Amino acid sequence: MQKNSARWIVISLVVLLLFATFSLLWGQYPIDFHTFMEYLGYKLFGISSSDTSTFALLDNIILQIRLPRVLLAILIGSSLATSGAVFQAMFVNPLVSPGILGVLAGASFGAALGMLISNEWFVVQILAFVFGFLAVGLAVLIGTMVTNSRSTVMLVLGGVISGSLFTSLLSVIKYMADPYSTLPAIVYWLMGSLSSAELSNVLLISIPMLLSVLMMVVMSKYFDILSLGDEEAKALGINVKLIRIIAILLATLASSLSVVMAGIIGWIGLIIPHIIRMAIGPSHRVLIPLSAIFGAIFLLLADSISRLALSVEIPIGILTSLIGIPIFVIVLKNARASWN
C-alpha cells in the first residue's frame, strides 16, 4: 500500500521530467536531443565538444522563451489540480474546484482591480488572493444559508452565484478601463496564456505557489480524516477548524496566484483529482501529491498542443476547457463508485 503510493509518485515524477524536457525541445524552432544535451553539458559543466557559437541562440530560445513557460505550466497545473483536490476534501464535495467555487472569478476581479489602481505587481497578487478568498467565502455562505446541512448541490450553486457576481464586477472594471491600454491587457490576460512568462517573474511567484502546494501535500494525511465529518475528526485527535481554514487558505492562494500569472485556466482542478481517484484510489495521502504532478503534466501537454497544433497560438484557457469538458462528462459517468 505504502510502497505502492511511493512508486506511483516516483514514476509520475519521471514522466513529468520527460514531458518538461520535451517541452523545452518542441516548438517553432525544434532542438534535437543531442544538441540539447551538449548545451546542457556546456551550461552546467563548461564542457563542449562542438562549436559553442550556436549556444547563444539556444540561450535565447531555451532560457528566455521556453524555460519560463515550462516552469509556469508546471507551477500552475500543479497549483490548480492540488487546490481542486483540497477543496473537494475540505467541503466533502467531489463536484467543487477553484473554478466552480468562484475562486478563479474572484481572483480575476481582484487582479484586474489591482491592474486598474496600481502598477505594483504585488498589489495585483494580494488583491487576487483577497477576492479569491471572498469568493469562496460567499459560495459557502450561500451554500449553507439555504439549507442548514451540508449539501453538495447547494455549494455548487453557491459557487456559481459567487462566480457570476465577480464576473459581472470584472465587467465593470473592463468598462472603466482605458480601452487602448489597460482593457486589451486585461482581456488577453483573462483568456489565459503562458506566453508572457518572464523567468524573473516566474521564479518570484514560484516561491509562494510551490510552498502552498508543498504544504497541501504535507497536510494530506489530515484530509482523509476531515472528510469523515467534524465530530469524528475531532475524536480522532485532529484540530478540525485550524486545519480546515489553513487548507482553504492555501488552496485559495495557489489558485489565485495562477490567475495572476495566466488568467483563468479552468477544469484542471476539477478533472485531475477525479482521474486519479478513479485510477489509483481516494486516499489523500496519494491523491494530493499525484494531483500536483499530473496537474503539471496535463498543463504542459495542453500548452504544447496550444503552441504546436496551429500556426497561431490557441489561448491555453480555451484549450483546457475543450479538453476538460469531455473528460469531465466521462468522469461524471464513471466516478460515482469512487465517491458513493
Added chain:
Amino acid sequence: MELNPIVSVKDLRFSYPKREILKGVDFELYQGEVVSLLGANGCGKSTLIRLILGLIKGKGEINIAGKELRKYSQKEMASHIAYIPQYHNVPFNYSVLDMVVMGRVFKLGLFASPSKSDFEIAHKALKTIGIASMASRAFGELSGGQKQMVLLARALTQEAKTFIMDEPVSGLDYGNQMRLLEMIKELSSLGYTFLKTTHYPDHAILVSSRVVVMDEGKIIASGTSDEVITSEMLRDIYDIDAKIVTYETRQLCIPIFKS
C-alpha cells in the same frame, strides 16, 4: 476496581435554546468496566457521551483521568479515549487499511506521514479484530457489521484504553449484533474499558459490568443488570410491560403485549 475514575462527571448540564437535555448528571467510569447506558430516545444518552468526548460544551465538571476536560488538547483526548461512531458511509471510498491507519495520524508530527510501523500497527489491529483479510477492500462496500469492526480496529490503533461507542449495533443484522457484542466482551477481557449507549436491555444484560439508566436528562439507576433491569424500570422508561425471567444464570426480557 481502581479508586481514580477514568471519566468523572459532576452536575453536568446541557441545553438547547428551547429544551434542557441534561439536568445535572453525576457519572463515573472506572478502568475495566463495560458500562451500558440505557434510556428512551431523547433521554440524553448521546448528549452525555458527546460531552465526555469534548465534541460539545455544557455546564458542569468533566474530568478525564483526574484532569479537567477543557485542559486537554484534541490530541491528548484521542490518546485517552477512542470514539466509535455508528457505522456510516464515507464520501470517498477509502480502503479498509486507509480507514484504520487514520487512528495513527494524530500521533504524527506536522511533516510526517504514516510510516511502516504505523501500517504494521494497523494490520495488527485488523488481526486482533479478526478482519485481517479485508485490509485492501473498499470500506464503502462492506456490510454495516464489518464497518463497525473496522472502526473498532481503528480505535485500537489509537492506543487509547477507553472506548466510547454510540449505539454500536444500530442498523446491524442479528448475527452482526451478536458478533460485535462478543468482540466488545473479548476486548474488555484484554483490558479495554467501554462506555456504550444501547436501546436493547438484553444487550445490556449480555455485555456489561454495570448498567446506567437515564430518563429525562438524569441518571435514575446504576448497578449490575440484575439490580437495575426490572419490570418496573422497563415500564417507567419505555412504557411497556415486560417480564424478567432467568434462564440458567442469565436474565432475559420478555415483553408482554397488552392485547
